[in-house]
Amino acid sequence: MVRVGGSVTSSLKGKRLGFLIPSLLLLVVVFAIPVVLVIGSAFQPEANAFGKLFSPTFVAITLRTLGIAAAVALISLVVAYPVAYLAASSGKRASSLLLGLVGISLFLSIVVRGYAWMAILDRRGVVNTLLGTDFEMLRNTPAVLIGLIQYGVPLMVFPLYNSMKRVDLRLLRASRNLGASGPRAFWGVYFPQTLHGVFAGYTVVFVVILGYYILPAILGGPQNTMIGEFIANQFLSTADFATGAAASLVLLACALGGYIVIQVISRIVIRGPRT
Template sequence: MNDVVLRSGGMRRLGRQEWMLAPVIMLYGALFLLPIVIVFRMATEKGFSSFETVLSSPVFLRVVDNTLTISLTTTCLTVFLGYILAALLWKTEGSKRVVVLGFVLLPFWTSVLIKNFAWTFLLQDNGVINTALRSLGIIDGSLPLLHNRFAVIVGMVHYSLPYAVFPIYTSMLAIDTRLERAARSLGASLFSTFWHVTLPLTRPGVYAASLLIFIVASSFYVTPVILGGPRQMMIANLVDYYTHTLVDFSAGAALSVIILAAAIVLIAIYQFLPKETQHG
């Protein structure tokens, strides 16, 4: 009987704590929803004509193709490199792990502008990479490494890499290392152990990292401007074009609503992906 009273009292205390947090939750909810409501209102102030203007524009299809291609390529490369770094973090111990973690966190310590301008110095015609290749006699002229899709993807992968490492690394920490030893003791090769044991167990981390990176990559604005060119315009750059160049805020808001709807669809698809592995 006393246990029941204590549990009910604990529930009442928990309820009071939730009510104390209610103003903060409402404030953050209002700050999140209010901009969305304003953008949606601007997008529909002319009815749905702004959506028709955006969707019927030939530039829109070209920009969507750029955004999907660059974002998917960035996601695949970042998840691949992030998996390697996460495995390195997982297998190392002591001071070596701290060093690897420092290199992973390094992109967080500098702003995106500084990273992009650093890549311009590395990739330009007289930059470090072309100069080194000419000094080694590999090339005679200069490779076109800047102001193209390659440069945009390089800059975006560099920025997004930590977002891939930590979800995958978190899923690796939950793996029982005895499973790998058991697989090796039963005659499985290193690749078979990875393919049939490690990879399935880290699949939720890969899913989470892929979704996060794709959403972040598809909304890039600064990197395509600095490292790319007009042909590498992405969806965020098109929003800026509508609002600042054409001064058509309704069309820019309509395009923003379309981006938000696409992100919601991706998150909904992610919710249906299996959160547990085949060994869960």
């Protein structure tokens, strides 16, 4: 009986491994091999790709990208939190409708969004027409932030909603019964229980925005270039594949570094500093 059980277990493990093989092959083909090729291109000695990236221009682009990604994630959090709270505290139908509207926005093409914002913010666009003004609202950082925030808010809503649905409302009611005011009960009891969703949503938006280049290219100008647009230009315009590959590795390092920093901060904030 023991031998039969052991053979059955080994057979199940073999079947599971067989199911995993196609997925592993897919990961190797679409992820591992491209990364290896990028690394090989970036470290070509004759190209001196990383030496070119030490220029003040690329350093400024990198810092700008990190700053914009951090700002977009923070503003998206502020905008998305009330939306997620409304969805979490509403009835099933209202919640499904609200989340559906948020989710539908993700299916809208980035290019369409960009040109829609151009029609709104252009000198002869909707805003200037309604105000009777002639302000330049494109080719600047605020225009880039507006376009990226519109994309970041839906990505932020769902992690927040997931964490809010797990909040123990009995603790909130208990705090109110013990004399805590509404704001104090919210910040002292409710908000701390949603911190997992806050940091999860911030991580997702920050990492996603780091690599975006279409909206900054449409709504911004040369002074608003981000790493994604710089990489695209190296591959598509100047055909400097080595520099583009090196910049891609810098982008990957920024994403990994940002993820690690956010996770460390989240652990300190949620669990408290170790003593």
